[in-house]
Amino acid sequence: MRGTMKLIMGNMFAGKTTELITRIDIMRKHGRKKVLILKPSIDTRSGAGKIKNFHGRAMDAIEIPINHAKSVLQAVHEEELRVGNKFDVIAIDEVQFFTFRSGIYRIINELLENEYDVIAAGLRLDFRGEPFGSTLDLVGLCEGMHNVTLLSSFCTMCGKPAHLPQRLIDGDPAPYESTQIQVGGKESYEARCYECHKLPGRPSVQ
Template sequence: MAPAGRLHVIAGCMSSGKTGELIRLLSRHAVTGHKMLIYKHAVDSRDGAKARSRLGTEMEAVVVADSSGIDGDDCRVIAIEEAQFFDEGLVDVVRTLLREGRLVYITGLAQDFRGEPFGVMPTLMSLADEISLLTAICQKCHGVGTRTQRIIDGEPAPWDSPLILVGGADYYEARCPDCHEVPGRPGA
């Protein structure tokens, strides 16, 4: 029987260094000679077909429109960037990759700008063999940033603004829970 795969999820807020950590983890596999492939969603198009970290490190990536574009090819090591952008089908895709004995690395925002569980990330984290939960520096008070603050036209984005805005009138920064602002939160 083929050895079982392994799932390592790298979760955190904006500016927590997820891609840098992914590239660091992947670079360790150089000693094995395993072929690897990084997938990213077309929504996440700022760096084209590259996974690029704030440390300046980068790796080639394959851009896909949805989870059906991920087949792993003949690679032992598979990485998927920004999993929160993907459809529900990503969960089955990842389980198939694991059954095939692959080593799967996933990065993503654990929480959306409202501080709520984001897309398929909670499910993937529950299936993980290992989770790296990264933090950032709060851009307001310089405390420990664990939330992603959305800002539209210089103001904190309201609760009812759309989850994913394509085209970028919005801007994101890391905040601690005390500085995280979501105007219009139900029950607040």
């Protein structure tokens, strides 16, 4: 039987990884499910080979190169050989780093066809308030909105519900033209509401 896709998406500082870790815990402890955790190798915040929430709770994860999502299938196969049994669930954190072009949509579909359940967590929107990677595409693999969880945080400026990540470079709002994924540099992020989110240089709609 085809597996089930579940998606946890939302803003930064909204507890996506905490939600993922909690669900993995419950599946492992109470559902006796074998869960394999994957993450993009670009995510260095959590440390090598781990997913980690802001409370410091960590779980082991296999790293997948972002431009080669096909490695997901290889990683599942290799880990099954290593541990000697089939996994029930494949969990993927920071799924936004896989673009549609990486093939992640078709690869997750393949996992579902091969009877794995898949649970993925990712940022819905980037610092521009625009779709980040394949996160929103993956709604297409969910069988109903009950399988989609949308998490928001609170605005650091005014306390209202915050749906947008504010990127700051040396403390100032990053311009629209800066790259979607910035590695290194003195950047930081805050959760902001639509009113408090600042995006200098945003082009007008033609």
